[in-house]
Amino acid sequence: MNAEELRLPLSRTANERLHAMIPGGAHTYAKGDDQYPENLAPVISHGRGAHVWDIDGNRYLEYGSGLRSVSLGHAHPRVTEAVRRELDRGSNFVRPSIVEVEAAERFLATVPTAEMVKFAKNGSDATTAAVRLARAATGRPRVGICADHPFFSVDDWFIGTTPMSAGVPAATTELTVAFPYGDLAATEELLTRYQDEVACLILEPATHTAPSPSSQLLPQPSAGRSPQSSGDPTPGYLAGLRELADRHGCVLIFDEMITGFRWSEAGAQGLYGVVPDLSTFGKALGNGFAVSALAGRRDLMERGGLRHSGERVFLLSTTHGAETHSLAAAMAVQTTYAEEAITAQLHALGERLAAGVREAAAAMGVGDHLVVRGRASNLVFATLDENRQPSQQYRTLFLRRLLAGGVLAPSFVVSSALGDADIDHTVDVVAQACAVYRKALEAADPTPWLAGRPVKPVFRRLA
Template sequence: MSDSYQQRLLNVIPGGAHTYSRGFDQFPSNAPDILERAEGAYTFDVDGRRYLDYGMALRSVGIGYAEPEVNAAAAKYMGFGNNLTRPSLIELEAAELFVQAIPSVDMVKFTKNGSTAVSAAVKLARAATGRELIARCVDHPFFSFDDWFIGSTNIPKGVPQPVIDQTKIFSYNQIETLEALIDRYPNDIACVVLEASTLAHPGPSRDVDGETFLHDVQRLCKKHGIVFVLDEMITGFRWAEQGAQDYYGISPDLCTFGKAMANGFSVAAVGGKRELMQLGSIELEGQERVFLLSTTHGAEMSGLGAFVATYRFMQQHDVIPHYWSYGDRLIGLLNQVAEKQGVVSVFQAGGVPCSPFYMFRDCSQASSAELRTLFMQEMFKEGVMMPWIALCYRMGQDELELTETAVSKAFSMVARAMSTGVDGLLQGPVVKPVFRTFN
């Protein structure tokens, strides 16, 4: 099997893919090693097998794969040269649209990856405050491939110790953990970095009736001169048209977007309050320079054209309400079938309806990678790829029905595994966490 796609991938690409969450260790052994194309809510492998795709390219596609209007916009700007020697018209249009769309944003810089956007926010915060420490939320899985974040995970190899020491952690919905950090490092924390929500809405504020944990974070930041960075990579253009910041009624100092904002084209953004963003300006006479996101491909016209087209499509077609209603029905369906098949003691679907999650637990209530692998394996047999749940606009009634049929079969296998164990049912190795210190 030395010439299998997997071998060939591993031979020339470290990890066999350009994102660790696409790696072979993240999928059951019957998952296709390689894919050829995708359209709408479906992905096709090289043998033409079709999968309903709940991975949605790591949440980078929100409308559906190869959406004609978005692709046409990208193609138009490819025809215009794709990248010019001075700023392009579409660059201005995209920036003005973004600033008008997101309430807290006065200025924006585009880039190609979310990681660079979040790292740019961190740099601005450090430049603005003259402080070095970063407080990042420990319950949120990923902010950046850069050292400031990776040094605070269990894969710190290659990150200098002083950089590791500069990132501190606090817990979501536990404002006292952020307070404790501020008490311990008064006047040293440049920024707080977190997502608005991942698995559940923010809990109630400790201090003010009717407000949330996010308001407490905002208040603490303001009081202590800390820059509040909200990472909207996933929540932006999904929770609400104006971002989760609008949904929850907060106003971060800086915020970052990416993922599905251009329906699969590579566009990410850092934006925020003018006094911070303009530290990267060049027209303010005598101001000390901050070198903020200067990249050759940052304003690639096809991507920015795709962003504008994606945004307009979202407005015209009620894409965001669709996420909420489809997600709500999907969560209900998964839990109902789980009940019917007798697997509720190990399975749960839930979360914020526009971005549901599912999880398997073992008898000690720890997350069960064995059952998750078995479930994914059985779902693949039924033509459904569900490594996690990312929704798109092109999922509708047919896709819900396909999911129901697949899940019923997958859960009957899970029920069997609950009495016999997964041995003999699993065709290959159990999936592993991306964040682990050793292979």
């Protein structure tokens, strides 16, 4: 199969049906067909392990599964069996189920730096609850967000800072201030400028250092910082941030939606040994089932409970937050990670893939233009033009060639369902794509290889 032969007539029709009924044609902007080459956005029929099939009958090796949520592979037997056991027992009741007790105990055993946990269905609810709790505990209005991390929440306190800020009052956005990742001096300057006004600092404890499907921006290090191609923080950074938060009286929040499980079972906080006041988990926690978690210090978390004499905080209260089958999935995921050393598997697979892609790109003379970065368990890639600038056009060219080779890869984030043969096939397809990439670079114009409009960043002001 080559790009000229790949046709997706059923997917194209289904995409039109999606757009007719669903704003954006998908329930997550990063899954939109604008993120893929024109007329080459497959609509999925089903998945198993590391493979998915589209409704046109094509099979793909899939990376970044479920926006990083399916880290064990699709329809993982241990997870699906745990879910099936609960389905016949009922999924939601008027009072807490015993599954909620078991799931909380299992989570707190997995993430021992936390003392209490509350479950929800998506990451935005958890991060917004953390922000609200920080504001209540400190009595301060401002939220400090890490400027180098692409996404924290669909809620106004974050979305107002993006190019898609329509509908968010300016007064709300003004309460959110930004600090650069890895730069303690700049963060202290921010906290001093807004002395006694910043309720919390929220960040991913480790950074991607390269674009996701939502952008083609390569973050540049601020003065005094060195880029971390592995995604790890510079030594002492997180501990320094912990000290800053303590000294300025603000709450330190780690967004572990991505780093949770992929960095270690206990998240980045478990790997780097720095304990936040609050942390949020999701994505890999349910292997595709909807479950997220807010966890942290008992004295903070209990403000949203009943066993205190202070003013109550409306922390998290969701009708479906404790569906038994999703909590059962989360427990099965945690057990699988622990018993099968999944994090180590993800790193080994990612290292093999990164080495192969870099070797293939270098062999084709495009090693400075197709850039693979990030922690081995969370690899992303950037596509750079002839001037080594981020390019949506070259991303489009690259994605077209991957799709034609049966690789669906908005990123190179691996799942443990991949095998060595899958990685080898991916590297072969990348090599073929790099051959075309080189032709486009030599022509200094990728347009003849696009066959349509380029892919677009998620966060943009106009449709």
